[in-house]
Amino acid sequence: MRKLMLVVCCLACSVAAAQTSSERLMYVGTLDKKLLIIDEGKEEVVGEISLGGIPRTTALSADKKKLYIFSTQMLLETVDLQSRKVVSSFSLNDPRTHLRIQANAPDIVNGGNNGGRFSGIAVDPNGRYLYTTMRNVVKAIDEYRIDPPQFVAIDLQEKRIAKAWPFPKDMNQGFGFNATYKVSADGKRLYVFQENILIFDLDTFKQIDTIELAQPPFPGASPYRLAASDDPYDAPDSVTSVFTSVDSIVHKGTLGLAKIDLTTRKVDYFPIGPLLGMNGFLLSPDRKRGYSVMPKIGAGANRETEWWVWDIENHKVIKKKDFDTRPTFRFAVSSDGKKLYLYGAGSTLEVWDAETLEARKLIYLNKDTTTNLVTLPQPVKSAGQ
Numbered sequence: 001m002r003k004l005m006l007v008v009c010c011l012a013c014s015v016a017a018a019q020t021s022s023e024r025l026m027y028v029g030t031l032d033k034k035l036l037i038i039d040e041g042k043e044e045v046v047g048e049i050s051l052g053g054i055p056r057t058t059a060l061s062a063d064k065k066k067l068y069i070f071s072t073q074m075l076l077e078t079v080d081l082q083s084r085k086v087v088s089s090f091s092l093n094d095p096r097t098h099l100r101i102q103a104n105a106p107d108i109v110n111g112g113n114n115g116g117r118f119s120g121i122a123v124d125p126n127g128r129y130l131y132t133t134m135r136n137v138v139k140a141i142d143e144y145r146i147d148p149p150q151f152v153a154i155d156l157q158e159k160r161i162a163k164a165w166p167f168p169k170d171m172n173q174g175f176g177f178n179a180t181y182k183v184s185a186d187g188k189r190l191y192v193f194q195e196n197i198l199i200f201d202l203d204t205f206k207q208i209d210t211i212e213l214a215q216p217p218f219p220g221a222s223p224y225r226l227a228a229s230d231d232p233y234d235a236p237d238s239v240t241s242v243f244t245s246v247d248s249i250v251h252k253g254t255l256g257l258a259k260i261d262l263t264t265r266k267v268d269y270f271p272i273g274p275l276l277g278m279n280g281f282l283l284s285p286d287r288k289r290g291y292s293v294m295p296k297i298g299a300g301a302n303r304e305t306e307w308w309v310w311d312i313e314n315h316k317v318i319k320k321k322d323f324d325t326r327p328t329f330r331f332a333v334s335s336d337g338k339k340l341y342l343y344g345a346g347s348t349l350e351v352w353d354a355e356t357l358e359a360r361k362l363i364y365l366n367k368d369t370t371t372n373l374v375t376l377p378q379p380v381k382s383a384g385q
Contacts, residue, residue, distance in 0.1 A: 024335050024378065027067060027081070028343070029055030029371035035069065035079060036365060040334055040375070043351055043361050051077055052089055057101060058371045062125040064232060067374060068156075070101060070121075076130075078156065081376075090159040098137040120180075125236055126187045129162070130154040131202070133174045149174040151205060165205035180228040184262065185236035191262055193228045193241075211265050226258050226267075232377045233285050237262045242281045243269065255281075257290070257312060272315050278308075280330070284337035284354070285377065288312055291340060291354070293331060294320075307340075307357045321357040332373040343369055 024040040033054055037047035053071025060067055066087075067079045078088040101120055122131040132154070136147040148166065151174075155162035167174055175181070180193045183202070192198040197211035213226065226241040234240055243258040253275025260267045272290075279293040290310035295303055309319040330344040333354070340352040347368050351361040 024376075025081075026332075026335070026341075026373055026375040027058075028349070028365075028369050028373045029058065029069065030347075030365060030367035031370055032367045033071075034367065035067070037084065038349070038363070040336075040339070043363060045363070045365065047084060049079055049084055049086065051079075051086065053077070055371050057121065058374060059121040059123050059130065060230060060232060060374055060376075061127060062123055062236070063127065064376055066127075068121070068123070068130060069371070074098070074100070076154065088156065088159065092154070092161065098139070100135050100137060101132055122181045122183045122190065123230075124183055124187050125185055128156060128187075130156065131181070131183065131190065134164075148172060153202070163205075168207070182228040182239060182262075191228065191239075193226050193239075197226070197260075211260075211267075214267065214269065226260065231283070232375075233283075233287075240283065240287070244275055246275065256315075257283075270312070270315055272310060272312075273317060279305075282331070282333050283312070284333055285335065286337060289337065289354070291331070291333060293325070293329075307352075309354075309357070319357065323357070323359070330372060332375060335375045335378050341373055343373060349373070 025046075026038050026040055028036050028038070029051070030036055031054060033051045035049040035051060035055060036045050037049070038044070039046045051069065051071065053073050053075040055069045055077075056072045057070040058067055065081055067081060069077045069079060071077070074092040076088075076090055076092060077086050079085070080087045120132060124130065130153075132152060133149050134152050135149050138145045138147065150164045150166055152161050152165075153163040154160075175192055175194065182191050182193075183189070184191065188202055189208075190200040190202050191211075192200065196213050198207055199209040199211065200206065201208050226239070226243050228239050228241065231240060238259060238261050240257070240259050243256050244253060245256075246253045254271055255273055255275040256269055256271040258267055258269050277295055279295065281290060281292045283290050288311075290312055292308045292310070294306045294308050296306060303325065305323060305325040307319075307321045307323060308317050310316070311318045326342070326345050328345040329342055332341045332343075333339075334341065338354050340354050340357075342350040342352060345368075347365045349363040349365060349369075350359055351363065352359050
């Protein structure tokens with residue numbers, strides 16, 4: 001009887017551990033048409049999902065239960081993360097027309113890519129549409145023709161482009177390379193982050209308002225510039241953003257953190273420090289720490305780089321540490337904020353301790369990664385748990 005109780009207890013502990021571990025999964029696409037599932041706790045690949053094409057661009061659904069994946073050949077696949085299955089797949093191309101997403105990845109920190117996280121896709125909170133900018137490449141009899149960009153609404157239920165709007169004449173090339181956007185919580189408005197924040201009605205694609213961004217409190221400076229991101233920890237109608245500002249006299253740049261409430265239009269600006277070259281700036285889930293990779297000297301594989309840790313509340317850098325970098329890379333923060341992940345330009349994923357900034361494990365993925373690493377927010381536990 002005692003042995004039986006021990007076996008039952010061990011099985012219960014194993015099940016509980018597996019459930020705890022399964023709450024912390026992350027996902028990345030690879031060159032062999034796979035979406036890898038990585039367990040954050042075990043620090044290993046625990047599964048894979050076969051895709052119809054090579055994944056290139058991803059976007060997380062508003063309810064954090066699905067992942068939308070665009071392949072290199074414009075196949076749009078929807079993966080249900082709980083069942084680990086592709087639940088929808090359709091092509092946006094036809095034999096004569098080839099669509100291309102005009103990505104709006106932010107380059108707001110002097111060469112940084114914000115961790116490579118933003119995809120250039122705006123997700124409808126209601127789960128019906130994806131919004132993005134696309135160009136048609138048309139194959140004629142004796143030539144290829146590239147049409148002007150259009151803003152499109154992709155209907156995920158009817159599996160087609162439901163609407164396509166031409167841009168206004170003063171935006172004939174689209175919103176611009178550095179523009180980013182977010183859909184309001186009710187799915188009716190599009191917020192476009194440029195020099196100011198432009199508000200569009202998503203039924204008509206007509207601009208209905210503008211949120212003017214503030215001027216820094218020193219003469220001659222350019223207005224603060226914000227960028228939306230796909231940060232899963234932001235509330236539906238708020239954006240936490242890195243901002244930049246540069247004065248017109250000596251071109252001194254300032255980097256900071258801003259939070260905007262899109263409902264009240266209140267923006268809080270918190271200057272952090274000088275605008276230096278950095279490859280990405282990401283926040284921990286509790287918003288107490290920021291992380292960036294700072295190039296120092298050299299180029300390519302010979303360059304020297306540092307991890308920088310930022311104290312967000314006190315607006316200062318609290319730790320720096322040299323490390324050997326890759327020629328190109330991305331990085332991400334774990335769902336509990338205790339780890340940093342370095343990946344890209346290869347088939348491995350490095351795990352770093354966010355407190356000590358020491359590398360602690362190298363995970364072999366066996367195929368080159370082709371998308372950003374998607375980490376999910378940890379579920380909120382009740383007081384009795």
